[in-house]
Amino acid sequence: MIIWLAASMTVLLLWNLRRVRCGVLTVEIEHVDVSTMERLEQQGVDCQPKASTIRIIQDKYLQKVHFSRHGIPLPDFMQIDDLEGAKRAGDLFGYPLMIKSRRLAYDGRGNAVAKSEEELSSAVTSLGGFGRGLYVEKWAPFVKELAVIVVRGRDNAIVCYPVVETIHKESICHIVKAPAVVPWKIRQLASDVAHKAVSSLEGAGVFAVELFLTSDGQILLNEVAPRPHNSGHHTIESCYTSQYEQHLRAVLGLPLGDPSMKTPAAMMYNLLGEDEGDQGFHLAHQMIAKALTIPGANVHWYDKPEMRKQRKMGHVTIVGPSMGVVEARMNSMLVGRGYDGQPASVPPRIGIIMGSDSDLPVMKDASKILTMFGVPHEVRIVSAHRTPELMCSYAASARDRGLQLIIAGAGGAAHLPGMVASLTPLPVIGVPVRSSSLDGMDSLLSIVQMPRGVPVATVAINNATNAGLLAVRILGAGDPDLLARMSQYQEDTREEVLRKAEKLQSQGWESYLNP
């Protein structure tokens, strides 16, 4: 039997654990009576993670001291016992200054910001005064907040989930994007810091490591939670193993599951109470009704009996084939409700671009193929030589807009495909368009002979049909339906040729050529 320790469980209940057959004791929140947990450990109850870990984590100041001693990068901090101490901290760290409660702080509770020395006193008062135990943190000038769910097994094996971005609103988690759209090196650094932080704690289970990404590319630890966490809710739908199953695997000593994502992208939106009572429920139900119309959206309603403003009442996770598609779906759910709230149409997966409208009679064939296979795409004029800025912005933003591939056609000194390929990590297909001289050989060589480092997938001169077919094959590498349709296309083509062969054989070439 596993027993999950909640904050509401009393010491009496805990003492009764010895009487039931408790295989493992774990926690669903860190704000539990840790002294009791320690006594239970002494009596042989198997606690995962260990009481020592809970003791460190439930006091945010102790947590900072602990991680600082283990060489984990984190914002400067110091304990304060009175207003003088707070002022000294302000002189040292500057303003704005974060003042935090050491205990029972989460979802923005227990944090206060003093923008200047004058605000120190009221900030301290809002936190209940020095008696509750306060400390200050130097303001971390972060550009993004990241988080990593880290799992440690009983054998101390550690696996990390993909780094996510957490977007907060009034200090409460609002949206989680998985994976975080940050450079790969930043993701590696964030994973490394999270791994190191969890390595310094004792016991098995899921840990959530919240991080700051600063403008100079540093990763600083914010705090750690010793349990499944809001930043990992998306894993239920988007990862091979959800954080909840993973926590059970970890504390029970089962093999850890694969933490990687089974869908390319996910976004989680917290359903926070927007109003008290019935009106709040009414607004939440409106949002849920909207979510039920969004493809890939999964509604979780916690069925809490009481609705309060800013209370986490549930969440919606949207998954999809790319972050662009997922964002469009999220926008569509949130029209008129914050986020960027643009109404979403089906976002294009492929961009077909060409240097001039004179290329259109050739390039239209790529669009015809994509339409035939039902692949949403856009067709644009983007010239390397006449609209270089447009070319740069088009290529640089393509991935974030949700494009998965670009088909670029150009003739002569055909720079468009290669330049676009140098500005995006997406695959780029180049179509050499026959120019007025050289029969298109100039276009072909300009496109295919790219330097080492930047490939362009080049097709035959003027053969935009093949560019479209290649694009379908490329998307098909991760989409079995599209691949099955490509097989069918090949089968149909074969049958068409065989029909002609049969006609030639039965009629003879003379009548075939002169029907």
Next chain:
Amino acid sequence: MIIWLAASMTVLLLWNLRRVRCGVLTVEIEHVDVSTMERLEQQGVDCQPKASTIRIIQDKYLQKVHFSRHGIPLPDFMQIDDLEGAKRAGDLFGYPLMIKSRRLAYDGRGNAVAKSEEELSSAVTSLGGFGRGLYVEKWAPFVKELAVIVVRGRDNAIVCYPVVETIHKESICHIVKAPAVVPWKIRQLASDVAHKAVSSLEGAGVFAVELFLTSDGQILLNEVAPRPHNSGHHTIESCYTSQYEQHLRAVLGLPLGDPSMKTPAAMMYNLLGEDEGDQGFHLAHQMIAKALTIPGANVHWYDKPEMRKQRKMGHVTIVGPSMGVVEARMNSMLVGRGYDGQPASVPPRIGIIMGSDSDLPVMKDASKILTMFGVPHEVRIVSAHRTPELMCSYAASARDRGLQLIIAGAGGAAHLPGMVASLTPLPVIGVPVRSSSLDGMDSLLSIVQMPRGVPVATVAINNATNAGLLAVRILGAGDPDLLARMSQYQEDTREEVLRKAEKLQSQGWESYLNP
């Protein structure tokens, strides 16, 4: 309140429905007391699907008559009332002959095969005699069994899940493959038949349509279940909306969810009782322990109190990035337990092939890039002109082996890339290898100038590095981690060039060239 009607619920319980606030009555199995359901309908209880549908489906003979009247293709059948009738059916349909109970038949129970007229009597006896209501079906010479989960909303909107293949063992569902590996046209045909079958029934909910695929490409209806079904268990992990959520959406009149797959491939394995009692539990636990070590495997244990041979005790669904990968994982789980049971290693995602070992000094660069990005791949010699049969079998089997892309290098009359592209729906990257004459222009034109219909993604002459990078971009179209790493690679390359630029600027060109 929704009430799920199970076979075990008594008429008394049903009559009490009127006293509780029952919003919708639905069924978890078709073997319920349909007369009571009809009376409840008359009294205004909202049943979804309708009692009329349950009445048709729970009698397999009536079901066949119903679908036959609605023009759904199905094997020939006829009612039999005595041995003379059975013999007449045998004369008409030939042997082997399927004899089936009209009622309470599932998981192979209620079916018997007579291989000859002599076996008719014992087959009938094994089914409990004519008194139970029997009919015969002409043996369907199927090559595969397929199934489609179809959902109908209260507004009669219909959506279909992807067609799956069901593999039976002793008439019990053993393995489900999603999507079915059959031609696209067969999938469309199967969906159409399933859609038409469900359209002919009344009421909302999930329906499972079991089908036969015959050797001549026909789809015949086997039977329909008016509820979530074993062939749809994979949807829990592999589809945007599980069949269970979908059933609730349907019967409640909520918008139907997206039925498409969020992972490219899934396989479901039924945990059937292998033995009675404790030994049976022991064997099942062994299998579960194995499953917990398999990436992408999800264990479902139904916690049934009693273990019996061939009883469905749970199931395991394995999902992954391609059917090849999922099959390798399934093999690894089932080593020594049937299926094909080969021990699995990490299956390659990319095949690098070349016409001759003389191409290896060029082609090795593609392998170096793939290794750098951590993409599992294989390197093979496959010559179009000297091993044409090997080339055909390699290309034709590539997709089923789990390859997602092929890089082919060749020189001179370079036929390998184009021939391979004509034999597979996968994307093929061609590397023109410089030949002894013509500076590789022969290789380039042989590879890039493919006819309309069969594209090869051609890179620069001898530039296998770019072939590797293009392959990473192509897999990255569906894999954000790989795409993020490609961005990082571009960033690193940029920094390297900028360092050189700085050095040139600070040292001047003379000292740069003569350090």
